[in-house]
Amino acid sequence: MCALVGNLDRYNDLMPLIKNRPLATLPFDSKYRLIDFNLSNIANANIKSLFMVFNEGETQSVFDHVGGGKEWNLDGIQNRFFIHTYQEFTRRDDNNSSYYEVVIDYLRKSKSEYTVYMGSKMLCNIDLKTLLHIHRVRDRDMTVVYKKVAAEKANNEDILLTLDDEHTVREKTFAKDVNDQKEVNLCANIFIIKTDLLIEILQQKQAEGIVGNVESFLRERISSTTNAYEYTGYLNNIFDILSYYRANMDMLNTQKFNALLYSSQKVYTKMKNEVPTYYSETSIVNNSQFATGCMIKGRVERSLLGRGITLEEGAEVFDSLLFPSNVIKPSATIRCAILDKNVVVDEGVRIEGTPEKPLVVEKGTHVTQDIIGG
Numbered sequence: 595m596c597a598l599v600g601n602l603d604r605y606n607d608l609m610p611l612i613k614n615r616p617l618a619t620l621p622f623d624s625k626y627r628l629i630d631f632n633l634s635n636i637a638n639a640n641i642k643s644l645f646m647v648f649n650e651g652e653t654q655s656v657f658d659h660v661g662g663g664k665e666w667n668l669d670g671i672q673n674r675f676f677i678h679t680y681q682e683f684t685r686r687d688d689n690n691s692s693y694y695e696v697v698i699d700y701l702r703k704s705k706s707e708y709t710v711y712m713g714s715k716m717l718c719n720i721d722l723k724t725l726l727h728i729h730r731v732r733d734r735d736m737t738v739v740y741k742k743v744a745a746e747k748a749n750n751e752d753i754l755l756t757l758d759d760e761h762t763v764r765e766k767t768f769a770k771d772v773n774d775q776k777e778v779n780l781c782a783n784i785f786i787i788k789t790d791l792l793i794e795i796l797q798q799k800q801a802e803g804i805v806g807n808v809e810s811f812l813r814e815r816i817s818s819t820t821n822a823y824e825y826t827g828y829l830n831n832i833f834d835i836l837s838y839y840r841a842n843m844d845m846l847n848t849q850k851f852n853a854l855l856y857s858s859q860k861v862y863t864k865m866k867n868e869v870p871t872y873y874s875e876t877s878i879v880n881n882s883q884f885a886t887g888c889m890i891k892g893r894v895e896r897s898l899l900g901r902g903i904t905l906e907e908g909a910e911v912f913d914s915l916l917f918p919s920n921v922i923k924p925s926a927t928i929r930c931a932i933l934d935k936n937v938v939v940d941e942g943v944r945i946e947g948t949p950e951k952p953l954v955v956e957k958g959t960h961v962t963q964d965i966i967g968g
Contacts, residue, residue, distance in 0.1 A: 596643040596704035601714040607834030618714040619655040625885040633666040639722035644675040694800040713783030718829040734821035739784035749833040753781035828853040
């Protein structure tokens with residue numbers, strides 16, 4: 595297999611967290627990024643060839659995090675990985691031709707019989723070797739991964755599948771067109787297809803002058819000849835602030851934490867050689883997680899804190915996500931909020947949202963007065 599990872603879709607309901615970064619590099623569970631799960635799935639399947647596509651202006655955080663790919667074994671002699679920048683002005687100028695050319699060129703040079711495609715908004719730890727085995731056994735043109743979830747976990751543009759007893763797709767519908775179901779079969783935007791067939795599809799779309807990308811074409815191709823593979827592990831669909839917040843808070847549930855991070859497959863991330871987090875005698879900590887390099891002198895409950903955070907004496911954090919390098923000064927209170935990187939909260943300031951509408955503080959903000967919302 596070779597692998598394609600796409601991140602071209604923009605989910606405006608995640609603003610301002612994705613103002614200058616793709617969804618794939620959003621922090622997760624204190625020390626990870628969402629892209630770590632796709633990269634780890636690829637590493638665990640021993641896939642040696644990877645192609646990633648990102649929108650123009652969003653790649654700085656990608657290069658900073660992935661680097662040479664050492665943590666995911668992408669820097670080996672036999673391994674190859676590429677990051678392509680999708681430029682909107684070029685797409686308009688050449689009718690998407692440059693996108694087709696680079697993807698088709700990659701697929702040909704990979705010399706792989708099969709291609710696995712993964713989107714970036716579905717958080718899961720999937721065994722791609724097993725997926726390939728099932729695809730071969732059932733011998734269909736394409737296999738799509740799905741997960742049974744509560745209906746409210748589907749975004750309007752997500753595809754829902756109706757299946758027959760042979761795990762073949764009988765019907766596909768958009769989530770916005772389904773209103774009366776409590777549980778649905780959510781398409782996880784993970785596909786396996788023969789590489790030659792994918793090249794053929796791309797060449798046909800290019801000849802027809804159709805503007806699109808691999809994910810949109812594979813979603814369009816789901817039909818009665820498509821095999822469906824049920825993923826039964828932990829999965830979360832991240833498409834807005836609330837779904838992102840809840841996915842992180844799930845990691846404070848031991849069962850869900852173990853299901854995602856301590857299944858049979860290891861999850862790898864960028865290594866940071868930092869000192870451990872320090873907890874002073876004045877600190878009070880309950881049911882929370884911390885990355886390295888923090889200085890904790892205040893109170894933290896039901897929260898996840900990234901690297902290098904300073905929490906001064908008397909400061910309190912409840913039910914919140916703090917990205918790296920934040921400074922929370924004495925007697926400040928953070929409740930049901932998401933603080934992006936390099937935020938400074940002044941002494942005595944309150945930032946309070948609600949569990950259903952967490953407040954978001956933009957990167958680099960200096961908060962000098964109360965922010966009460968929700």
